[in-house]
Amino acid sequence: GGYTQSPGGFGSPAGTQAEKKQRTRSQNIVPCTVSQLLAAEQVDESFRIRDVEISQVTIVGIVRHAEKAPTNILYKVDDMTAAPMDVRQWVDTDEAGGENMVVPPGTYVKVAGHLRSFQNKKSLVAFKIMPLENMNEFTTHILEIVNAHVVLRRNLMEASRGPQAFPPASMGDMGSYGGACSLPLNGLTAHQSQVLNLIKNCPVPEGMSLQELKAQLHSMSMSTIKQAVEFLSSEGHIYSTVDDDHYKSTDAE
Amino acid sequence: IHPNGKFFVLSDGEGKHTTVELSEPLDEEISGVIEVVGRVTNQATIMCMSYVQFREDKSPFDLELYNEAIKIIHEFHDYFPFG
Numbered sequence: 001g002g003y004t005q006s007p008g009g010f011g012s013p014a015g016t017q018a019e020k021k022q023r024t025r026s027q028n029i030v031p032c033t034v035s036q037l038l039a040a041e042q043v044d045e046s047f048r049i050r051d052v053e054i055s056q057v058t059i060v061g062i063v064r065h066a067e068k069a070p071t072n073i074l075y076k077v078d079d080m081t082a083a084p085m086d087v088r089q090w091v092d093t094d095e096a097g098g099e100n101m102v103v104p105p106g107t108y109v110k111v112a113g114h115l116r117s118f119q120n121k122k123s124l125v126a127f128k129i130m131p132l133e134n135m136n137e138f139t140t141h142i143l144e145i146v147n148a149h150v151v152l153r154r155n156l157m158e159a160s161r162g163p164q165a166f167p168p169a170s171m172g173d174m175g176s177y178g179g180a181c182s183l184p185l186n187g188l189t190a191h192q193s194q195v196l197n198l199i200k201n202c203p204v205p206e207g208m209s210l211q212e213l214k215a216q217l218h219s220m221s222m223s224t225i226k227q228a229v230e231f232l233s234s235e236g237h238i239y240s241t242v243d244d245d246h247y248k249s250t251d252a253e
Numbered sequence: 254i255h256p257n258g259k260f261f262v263l264s265d266g267e268g269k270h271t272t273v274e275l276s277e278p279l280d281e282e283i284s285g286v287i288e289v290v291g292r293v294t295n296q297a298t299i300m301c302m303s304y305v306q307f308r309e310d311k312s313p314f315d316l317e318l319y320n321e322a323i324k325i326i327h328e329f330h331d332y333f334p335f336g
Contacts, residue, residue: 108305
């Protein structure tokens with residue numbers, strides 16, 4: 001029984017996509033430390049760690065204690081950032097093997113589960129507990145935690161700042177900041193708008209070169225820039241000057 | 254490991270050594286990568302409260318990488334609170 005989908009907890013969450021305010025449930029599984037989970041505040045049905053919404057999490061720690069009950073196993077998992085956390089694993093009494101094997105204390109495990117709070121006490125309901133076979137996973141988990149929280153927080157800040165130069169994100173838009181594909185808004189995508197604005201503001205007579213565009217637009221690859229330039233040029237927003245690498249805007253003063 | 258079994262010397266991811274003192278002598282052979290939890294003493298040794306031996310049967314543990322990761326989490330302590 002239990003959850004049919006098991007992300008395995010290895011991948012870092014899809015944090016590069018900006019989370020929309022309208023979404024009520026976090027779709028990510030976020031690696032965390034026990035201290036972060038304990039510090040998370042509860043807002044109605046969901047938890048937040050400094051505005052980053054979390055629900056499914058992974059932690060890595062040592063099993064300090066294991067208590068077997070008829071329907072579940074209660075572990076205490078310690079990752080040294082705070083006191084050991086209660087992790088409950090439900091056992092399917094009909095299932096042979098698998099969940100019926102208790103992880104011995106002193107073993108490093110990776111737990112993937114849901115954060116729960118009961119009477120102000122936090123615990124995890126695990127859908128997967130895996131003993132670590134390769135201790136380098138421990139190092140990876142540490143790095144993933146920092147990375148995931150940095151990225152998630154950055155996405156939230158970008159989303160809430162609200163686009164000024166660009167039209168507001170519409171339904172289905174996956175985040176226009178350095179994101180992959182965006183829906184054309186006002187006829188131009190975010191990439192094209194950015195390129196056009198830079199070219200428009202260039203005071204030099206021979207126009208903006210592709211090299212300069214690349215230097216200014218760190219998040220865009222050269223091919224993305226070239227595609228944007230080609231589109232803008234075919235639409236008549238810009239024209240080439242000294243060579244195919246330099247462009248000026250038709251709207252410039 | 255010291256002959257009386259009460260001390261052993263560890264070297265970390267940067268090649269630096271430290272002495273670990275145990276409250277009771279070791280009753281088993283240990284080798285390889287060990288994680289020691291303990292307190293730092295005035296003599297710059299560690300008074301060990303507990304230790305765990307890392308499994309290296311399936312693949313070796315990259316200690317230098319771990320060392321780098323530790324430095325990173327101290328740098329980003331905002332995202333990695335210590336209780």
